[in-house]
Amino acid sequence: MWRALNGRELKAEGLRLATLFAYDALLRPATASNAVAAYAYAYANDRLGTATNETVTLGGTVATLARGMDNRHRLAELRSGGAAPVHYAYDTENRYSAVSNTAFCATYAYTTDNQDEGYSIMLPNGTVLARSVIRDWRRRHLVTVITNSVNGAALQRLGYTHDILDRVTRRNTGTFDYNIRSEVISAVIQPTHTNRYAYDNIGNALWASLNSDTSTCAVSELFDAHGLLR
Structure with a gap:
């Protein structure tokens, strides 16, 4: 059960433990807290309402999550505490084109009709893992071939056949x-x-x-x- 405390707070009741939620002047989540090990959840919101920073305090331990946005207000960077950040890139159609950090870089490909066409992942040692997807030329939601490769050498190929009801009738x-x-x-x-x-x-x-x-x-x-x- 929810009980309003004032214009900016709500209290969740009906459980053994009540949780208190507070909101800022624009009614965006600001904090959430209860009595378990001094649990507290704090948000920092930008002018468009996105939670760019989150802080969780539990038993004296503080964990943070920070988001960086690009000039189109898309997620561009995600950082957890002192860990290396994860970076995000987009193509001209506003689709994810790459995700990377210090350990890997994944790039994504799409067909001209906006279907998944596969991806490639480059590891720190230069090894490239790739997955390519071929689709039915009429029923574009159906995958007919998946090929997994390492450094350009195909290691696994899965071929699919479908009936008129789009059911898989054959795989290899x-x-x-x-x-x-x-x-x-x-x-x-x-x-x-x-x-x-x-x-x-x-x-x-x-x-x-x-x-x-x-x-x-x-x-x-x-x-x-x-x-x-x-």
């Missing part, structure tokens, strides 16, 4: 089948796994098999035929 040599409710009834993952599944009329699992091992499931009598709790 593995195949998947569905019932009329689009529940997976078969997953054959070459060369080691053949999985089968069965369901009742409202989607409850009846049994599942992994190769020669079968597990059966019992529907709880606490639910009726429509899946509603009695």
